[in-house]
Amino acid sequence: MHPLPKVQTTEVRERIARFQAKLQENQIDGAMITQNVDLYYLTGSMQNGLLYVPQSGEPRFYVKKSVARAEFEASVPVEEMGRMKQLGERLRSTFGNVKRIGIEMDVLPYGLAVRYLGFFPDTEAVDVAFMLRLVRAVKSEYELNQLRIAATHVQEMVAMLPQQIRVGMSEVELSAQIEHALRLKGNIGIYRMRGYNQELCLGMVASGEAAATPTYFDGPAGGLGMSVASPQGASRKTFSVGEPILFDISTVVEGYIIDQTRMAVIGELDEELTRAYEVAVSIIREAERMGKPGVPWQDLYLKALEMAEAAGLQQHFMGFGNDQAKFLGHGVGLEFDELPVLARGFAQPLEKNMVIAIEPKFTFPGRGVIGIENTYVVTKQGLKAITTTPEDIVRIPE
Amino acid sequence: MHPLPKVQTTEVRERIARFQAKLQENQIDGAMITQNVDLYYLTGSMQNGLLYVPQSGEPRFYVKKSVARAEFEASVPVEEMGRMKQLGERLRSTFGNVKRIGIEMDVLPYGLAVRYLGFFPDTEAVDVAFMLRLVRAVKSEYELNQLRIAATHVQEMVAMLPQQIRVGMSEVELSAQIEHALRLKGNIGIYRMRGYNQELCLGMVASGEAAATPTYFDGPAGGLGMSVASPQGASRKTFSVGEPILFDISTVVEGYIIDQTRMAVIGELDEELTRAYEVAVSIIREAERMGKPGVPWQDLYLKALEMAEAAGLQQHFMGFGNDQAKFLGHGVGLEFDELPVLARGFAQPLEKNMVIAIEPKFTFPGRGVIGIENTYVVTKQGLKAITTTPEDIVRIPE
Numbered sequence: 001m002h003p004l005p006k007v008q009t010t011e012v013r014e015r016i017a018r019f020q021a022k023l024q025e026n027q028i029d030g031a032m033i034t035q036n037v038d039l040y041y042l043t044g045s046m047q048n049g050l051l052y053v054p055q056s057g058e059p060r061f062y063v064k065k066s067v068a069r070a071e072f073e074a075s076v077p078v079e080e081m082g083r084m085k086q087l088g089e090r091l092r093s094t095f096g097n098v099k100r101i102g103i104e105m106d107v108l109p110y111g112l113a114v115r116y117l118g119f120f121p122d123t124e125a126v127d128v129a130f131m132l133r134l135v136r137a138v139k140s141e142y143e144l145n146q147l148r149i150a151a152t153h154v155q156e157m158v159a160m161l162p163q164q165i166r167v168g169m170s171e172v173e174l175s176a177q178i179e180h181a182l183r184l185k186g187n188i189g190i191y192r193m194r195g196y197n198q199e200l201c202l203g204m205v206a207s208g209e210a211a212a213t214p215t216y217f218d219g220p221a222g223g224l225g226m227s228v229a230s231p232q233g234a235s236r237k238t239f240s241v242g243e244p245i246l247f248d249i250s251t252v253v254e255g256y257i258i259d260q261t262r263m264a265v266i267g268e269l270d271e272e273l274t275r276a277y278e279v280a281v282s283i284i285r286e287a288e289r290m291g292k293p294g295v296p297w298q299d300l301y302l303k304a305l306e307m308a309e310a311a312g313l314q315q316h317f318m319g320f321g322n323d324q325a326k327f328l329g330h331g332v333g334l335e336f337d338e339l340p341v342l343a344r345g346f347a348q349p350l351e352k353n354m355v356i357a358i359e360p361k362f363t364f365p366g367r368g369v370i371g372i373e374n375t376y377v378v379t380k381q382g383l384k385a386i387t388t389t390p391e392d393i394v395r396i397p398e
Numbered sequence: 399m400h401p402l403p404k405v406q407t408t409e410v411r412e413r414i415a416r417f418q419a420k421l422q423e424n425q426i427d428g429a430m431i432t433q434n435v436d437l438y439y440l441t442g443s444m445q446n447g448l449l450y451v452p453q454s455g456e457p458r459f460y461v462k463k464s465v466a467r468a469e470f471e472a473s474v475p476v477e478e479m480g481r482m483k484q485l486g487e488r489l490r491s492t493f494g495n496v497k498r499i500g501i502e503m504d505v506l507p508y509g510l511a512v513r514y515l516g517f518f519p520d521t522e523a524v525d526v527a528f529m530l531r532l533v534r535a536v537k538s539e540y541e542l543n544q545l546r547i548a549a550t551h552v553q554e555m556v557a558m559l560p561q562q563i564r565v566g567m568s569e570v571e572l573s574a575q576i577e578h579a580l581r582l583k584g585n586i587g588i589y590r591m592r593g594y595n596q597e598l599c600l601g602m603v604a605s606g607e608a609a610a611t612p613t614y615f616d617g618p619a620g621g622l623g624m625s626v627a628s629p630q631g632a633s634r635k636t637f638s639v640g641e642p643i644l645f646d647i648s649t650v651v652e653g654y655i656i657d658q659t660r661m662a663v664i665g666e667l668d669e670e671l672t673r674a675y676e677v678a679v680s681i682i683r684e685a686e687r688m689g690k691p692g693v694p695w696q697d698l699y700l701k702a703l704e705m706a707e708a709a710g711l712q713q714h715f716m717g718f719g720n721d722q723a724k725f726l727g728h729g730v731g732l733e734f735d736e737l738p739v740l741a742r743g744f745a746q747p748l749e750k751n752m753v754i755a756i757e758p759k760f761t762f763p764g765r766g767v768i769g770i771e772n773t774y775v776v777t778k779q780g781l782k783a784i785t786t787t788p789e790d791i792v793r794i795p796e
Contacts, residue, residue, distance in 0.1 A: 002611055004626050004633075036595040036614075046629050048595060048614035066612035066620065066721045073626055105509035109594055110501065111525060113508035127509060176581040183574040188628035189599030196507055197434040197446060201587030213400055214464035216434075216446035222464065228402050228471050229653025229732070230586035231444050235402075255627025323464045334627070 001072035007044035012075035022131040030054040031102030045073035088119035102128030137339040150258035155389040175205040175234035208243035211369040214323035220361040221369040241267040244368040259357035260387040261373030264394035276362040280371040283360040291383035297346040301328040316362040329358035399470035405442035410473035420529040428452040429500030443471035486517035500526030535737040548656035553787040573603040573632035606641035609767040612721035618759040619767040639665040642766040657755035658785040659771030662792035674760040678769040681758040689781035695744040699726040714760040727756035
């Protein structure tokens with residue numbers, strides 16, 4: 001069918017077993033999975049359809065399009081989906097008496113959910129999104145390797161910056177060059193976010209006051225963007241001497257997203273911004289030390305908040321004033337906004353091999369955003385960086 | 399706040415009035431709108447929140463983030479959303495007794511929908527997505543102008559092809575060059591699709607057998623893609639002599655998406671593929687003639703099907719065999735998959751100023767995909783092309 005590398009069957013089986021353990025723990029008889037990324041994770045194929053995962057035993061992937069491609073790619077049995085009306089009957093006769101059925105309530109549109117739930121009348125609907133996201137948060141060696149490859153690509157982008165940045169160049173010009181270089185390295189050109197209405201292109205190449213423009217995006221920096229119809233990220237603003245230039249750059253390798261932020265400046269940053277950068281670095285060092293298995297997710301955020309306050313920068317931390325984002329970091333993997341979430345209210349423990357992007361940043365309205373971000377894997381010794389690009393601010397001579 | 403051009407208040411008021419007319423027609427008391435594109439369309443701002451549109455009277459935009467930016471951009475009254483618990487009370491006390499409440503059931507996730515519907519207990523929930531999409535399908539002069547500008551950008555891409563294509567170059571190399579050029583012209587780098595799980599980068603630069611690889615995407619061509627985790631569109635396959643190279647290229651200007659397909663070949667296409675291209679052109683000419691206000695959407699598809707059959711190409715039309723897409727064209731605007739849908743079962747009439755991308759294509763497994771696509775506006779005289787790039791196959795000397 002095609003020459004693209006496939007996900008190993010053992011890898012897929014392991015994922016399904018871990019998800020089934022969660023279903024058992026929560027007394028859920030089975031789950032109907034339909035979101036493209038979850039389908040890919042649990043089958044090895046992103047073809048369109050419905051994957052039924054019973055609490056135990058073999059799942060079945062009912063595919064709409066393309067059946068032939070799914071049969072070739074998937075590590076689970078594939079059947080043609082056929083007509084919706086008969087699908088309910090087929091599911092009931094194959095998987096028997098179902099009392100509690102799981103769906104992905106965070107992404108499955110209401111209209112479709114009602115149809116799918118109709119396959120199992122008089123059944124209790126349960127949200128399995130969080131438990132599946134927890135399974136996905138813990139990465140395998142295969143997944144960590146994809147992230148390590150992606151990390152080398154964003155590192156090369158930072159190495160190229162001194163040759164590229166110049167006064168009068170626009171944010172979008174530089175962003176387009178980076179996007180071009182990453183695309184040639186295999187970036188799929190689509191940055192997947194799970195959150196409703198959240199979207200992203202590359203990340204953010206943003207400078208000075210444009211970077212500090214607030215926006216809807218659930219991140220620490222906003223960005224002016226190209227238009228009111230795309231109010232975030234790179235804009236047509238040009239670079240000037242002495243302003244912080246933020247490179248929050250991601251790339252996607254075999255579906256896996258790495259996330260890293262570095263800073264650049266033409267000439268010199270003033271003292272206040274330089275100091276803010278040092279505080280950001282001290283926060284990330286502390287997070288590295290704290291981030292061990294068993295530590296509650298929120299602890300890293302609360303500690304960072306405390307450090308920002310101690311430095312007198314609480315008003316600027318992760319956005320300014322009313323437009324602050326209320327987290328320190330987020331899981332990355334097949335999606336940009338995975339678990340864990342390092343934010344207040346998340347008392348769940350870190351687990352070995354969870355992958356987290358940690359991004360302490362400070363926003364100064366009218367002046368810019370400054371900070372740092374690395375993607376880490378959780379180990380017994382604390383966080384181990386996957387992104388190992390030098391952390392010094394890239395200084396471009398005037 | 400910022401220097402980006404804003405949507406005119408008169409434009410936004412007109413849109414709301416047309417949507418309110420639909421709510422009245424369908425005896426819906428009000429609608430809770432939350433999807434980013436619908437919010438932008440009805441307010442002029444894409445900040446995050448909930449827009450309540452009553453059947454008559456002034457809507458209100460309850461914004462989560464950024465309130466300051468929404469106040470600056472939106473042409474409707476903005477309030478801070480505040481806590482979810484109080485929002486229900488505020489809505490009920492402001493908009494009174496509600497019996498039938500509208501939500502966007504095609505995009506709003508189940509979990510959020512249940513929360514929002516909880517604001518109005520004992521109320522009937524109605525899907526307003528199709529009626530809002532019908533309002534959006536008819537474009538204003540302002541919107542048509544954005545599409546015309548976007549059309550000049552994709553035309554320039556086709557003009558550059560002879561200087562770019564060469565034997566041994568990969569699909570993704572060429573795609574990346576086109577993406578780069580379009581980004582500099584203002585493309586936001588995000589191609590919005592409404593359909594669940596549907597996604598896109600640029601469109602498709604695909605050649606020979608790679609273009610004919612079937613995939614989940616609801617379009618006539620599939621594409622090998624960069625990986626199993628992104629199984630569509632451009633791949634690492636390199637161009638060879640004599641194979642059809644498909645340029646299904648889109649760009650996004652001020653949120654508005656244009657869609658156009660042209661063909662290229664290094665050397666010559668064989669007779670069968672050349673003839674298939676001629677059939678595609680004759681189908682699009684017939685659609686142009688038929689596409690007048692009042693004509694049922696499906697008629698254009700059924701006529702095309704008839705013409706493909708008469709030419710003996712029915713097995714190849716819009717994909718091959720079991721992987722055929724069952725439509726001839728789709729609306730474009732702020733999303734890639736707007737109304738109208740030219741497909742069986744859609745008996746709704748075309749209306750003046752609807753915008754449609756029509757894309758007759760033929761798939762030959764192992765050999766490639768060939769066809770043509772233009773974006774049109776519906777006029778009394780039939781379809782008028784917005785994309786006016788020369789339609790000849792771009793021939794590159796060997």
